[in-house]
Amino acid sequence: MNTHQHSTPELTKNQGLVYDSLSHAGGPLSAYAILDDLRDHGIRAPLQVYRALDKLLEMGLVHRLESLNSFVACQHPDCDARATMLFAICSKCSCVSELAGEDLEAQLKSLAASDGFTVQAATIELRGICSACGQSAA
Amino acid sequence: MNTHQHSTPELTKNQGLVYDSLSHAGGPLSAYAILDDLRDHGIRAPLQVYRALDKLLEMGLVHRLESLNSFVACQHPDCDARATMLFAICSKCSCVSELAGEDLEAQLKSLAASDGFTVQAATIELRGICSACGQSAA
DNA sequence: ACAATAAATGTTATTTTATAACACCTCGAG
DNA sequence: CTCGAGGTGTTATAAAATAACATTTATTGT
Numbered sequence: 001m002n003t004h005q006h007s008t009p010e011l012t013k014n015q016g017l018v019y020d021s022l023s024h025a026g027g028p029l030s031a032y033a034i035l036d037d038l039r040d041h042g043i044r045a046p047l048q049v050y051r052a053l054d055k056l057l058e059m060g061l062v063h064r065l066e067s068l069n070s071f072v073a074c075q076h077p078d079c080d081a082r083a084t085m086l087f088a089i090c091s092k093c094s095c096v097s098e099l100a101g102e103d104l105e106a107q108l109k110s111l112a113a114s115d116g117f118t119v120q121a122a123t124i125e126l127r128g129i130c131s132a133c134g135q136s137a138a
Numbered sequence: 139m140n141t142h143q144h145s146t147p148e149l150t151k152n153q154g155l156v157y158d159s160l161s162h163a164g165g166p167l168s169a170y171a172i173l174d175d176l177r178d179h180g181i182r183a184p185l186q187v188y189r190a191l192d193k194l195l196e197m198g199l200v201h202r203l204e205s206l207n208s209f210v211a212c213q214h215p216d217c218d219a220r221a222t223m224l225f226a227i228c229s230k231c232s233c234v235s236e237l238a239g240e241d242l243e244a245q246l247k248s249l250a251a252s253d254g255f256t257v258q259a260a261t262i263e264l265r266g267i268c269s270a271c272g273q274s275a276a
Numbered sequence: 277a278c279a280a281t282a283a284a285t286g287t288t289a290t291t292t293t294a295t296a297a298c299a300c301c302t303c304g305a306g
Numbered sequence: 307c308t309c310g311a312g313g314t315g316t317t318a319t320a321a322a323a324t325a326a327c328a329t330t331t332a333t334t335g336t
Contacts, residue, residue, distance in 0.1 A: 012283085012284060012285085012331095012332095013284090013285085014284080014285075015284090030321080030322075031321095031322070031323080032321070032322070042286095044286080044287080045286070045287060045288085046322080046323070046324090047285090047286085047287085047323090047324075047325095048285075048286075048287095050322095050323065050324080051284075051285080052284095055284095066204040066205040066261070066263070067204040067261050069293095069321085069322065069323095086246075086249070086250075088250050088253060088255045088257075090255075091258060097253060097255070099249060099250070099253055101245075101249055103245070104242075104245060104246070104249060107239075107241070107242060107245060108224075108239075108242070108262075108264065111224065111237060111239055111242060112224075112226050112237070112264055112266065115226060115235060115237055115269065116268065116269025116270075116272065117226045117228075117235070117264065117266055117267070117268055117269060118266045118267045118272055119226075119264050119265070119266040120229060120264075120265050120266040120267070121264070121265040121266070122262070122263070122264050122265070123204070123205050123261065123262070123263040123264075123265075124246075124260070124261070124262050125204070125260070125261040126246065126250055126255065126257050126258075126259070126260050126261075127257070127258050127259040127260070127261075128250065128255055128256045128257040128258040128259070129255070129256045129258070130254065130255055131253065131254025131255060132254075134254065134256055150312090150313060150314085151313090151314085152313080152314075153313095168292080168293075169293070169294075170292070170293070180315095182315075182316080183315070183316060183317085184293080184294070184295090185294090185295075185296095185314095185315085185316085186314075186315075186316095188293095188294065188295080189313080189314080193313095207292085207293065207294095207322095
């Protein structure tokens with residue numbers, strides 16, 4: 001049940017477990033939720049999870065949601081080459097969708113540049129109501 | 139040394155202490171750093187700080203930096219009425235500047251809307267090099 | 277194949293960040 | 307006065323992340 005399109009470089013055992021747990025969850029998980037999920041598979045300590053997450057983040061297979069202290073599997077085919085990413089987090093159902101902001105990045109950079117600031121990385125997390133929840137509760 | 143322009147509604151004792159500590163710091167502080175800073179002023183427990191921070195956040199006098207798990211005093215005259223805020227965090231000197239993105243907000247909302255998502259709040263945190271650090275180290 | 281080296285793993289303990297639960301105090305509206 | 311909301315003080319605990327160290331598994335050069 002591995003739905004990613006990435007040209008997955010060989011993952012180690014723990015990296016694979018953590019990545020599968022995340023993709024399988026279909027939503028954000030905290031490191032400790034992943035830990036619980038993987039107890040039966042030999043993962044016993046937080047560090048095992050954090051170490052795998054670090055590598056997966058480097059590879060761009062996983063993203064970190066700062067405002068939730070949690071992690072999601074990347075929803076895009078090919079994320080290392082990625083422009084600025086944007087996460088839309090639903091306040092009701094907690095679902096997360098990952099949007100690409102082509103112009104957004106340029107605009108952010110120019111806005112920052114007007115203050116003499118050179119952007120290296122951007123965290124953009126929106127809170128709101130997703131389309132599914134918006135329809136169900138008028 | 140209270141540089142804010144806000145029409146500061148009366149702050150309670152702890153709120154005032156926390157706010158002063160933050161404005162005085164001139165940069166982001168963690169809740170526990172604030173706690174340490176205020177030990178001599180009768181603040182002894184994390185909750186005292188977190189409770190004050192909660193109110194200050196509500197009032198818009200203070201912002202939370204999700205990617206740092208820390209807090210800054212608002213740099214703008216009048217922030218409750220504010221548009222989407224954007225924080226530029228320097229990787230070298232850790233200074234933070236708060237920029238206003240007028241069009242940015244519109245663009246974010248329309249980008250999200252194209253996915254059926256209704257934005258309630260946005261977290262935008264940039265990592266990079268501030269103008270001061272950019273000049274000193276070519 | 278084999279030593280040398282790098283990367284990943286397993287484990288215990290600790291640090292850092294944030295809340296829960298409960299008692300008390302203060303101050304203003306009725 | 308009184309009672310009720312918001313603020314405070316305190317102890318204990320939960321949740322998130324890292325430090326330090328020993329061991330094991332891959333990789334690489336020769």
